[in-house]
Structure formats: structure tokens, C-alpha cells
Amino acid sequence: MDYLELGKIIRELRQQKKISQQQMADHLAMSRTTINAFELGRSGDVGLRKVMKMLDYLGYEVSIREKSPFPTFEELRDGH
Incomplete structure (x- = not known):
């Protein structure tokens, strides 16, 4: 998985929880533009620590x- 795919996953999780980028940014003390750029795959400078904070928040x-060349049960179940 690369940052582009991870950004898409974070966007989907955030939207499922009906959380705006601004709400997430405010709670994590990040800029909304950083979150937006990461979700769109336009920001390669977002560090792992920020990614982990976003995932934890969600x-x-x-x-x-x-x-492994084989998918996990969870991946099969979730259609990945």
C-alpha cells in the first residue's frame, strides 16, 4: 500500500463517520490543507506520525x- 491508497482509505473512513476535514484538522492540530492534500495523494511530505494520528482519530x-501473496480473511471479506 502506498500513500495515495492510504489517503483514499482515510478519506473514506472520515466520510463514513461524517467528519469534515476541518473538524479532523482542529482535533489533530493540523491544517485542513494538509489533510486534503494527503487524501488526494498530493502531499508526499506527510510523515508517518501524522498518518498514525489520523488513523487513531478515526x-x-x-x-x-x-x-504474503495471499489476501487475509479480512481483505477477502472487505473486498480489497
Whole structure:
């Protein structure tokens, strides 16, 4: 997964929770333009710490697993 795909996922999660970019920015002490650029894949300078803060705010976390050519059960279930 690259930052472009991760930005799209964060946008979808935020929209599902009906949270605006401005609300998220205010709660995370980030600019709305940073969140917007990340969601659109236009900002390569967003560090991992900010990405983790966004995911945490939305109730998700980063997980590391061994790379496999086979999808996980969760990926199959979620249609990824």
C-alpha cells in the first residue's frame, strides 16, 4: 500500500463517520490543507506520525504483518 491508497482509505473512513476535514484538522492540530492534500495523494511530505494520528482519530491503527501473496480473511471479506 502506498500513500495515495492510504489517503483514499482515510478519506473514506472520515466520510463514513461524517467528519469534515476541518473538524479532523482542529482535533489533530493540523491544517485542513494538509489533510486534503494527503487524501488526494498530493502531499508526499506527510510523515508517518501524522498518518498514525489520523488513523487513531478515526479509530484505526497501523499493523505490520509479513508480506504474503495471499489476501487475509479480512481483505477477502472487505473486498480489497
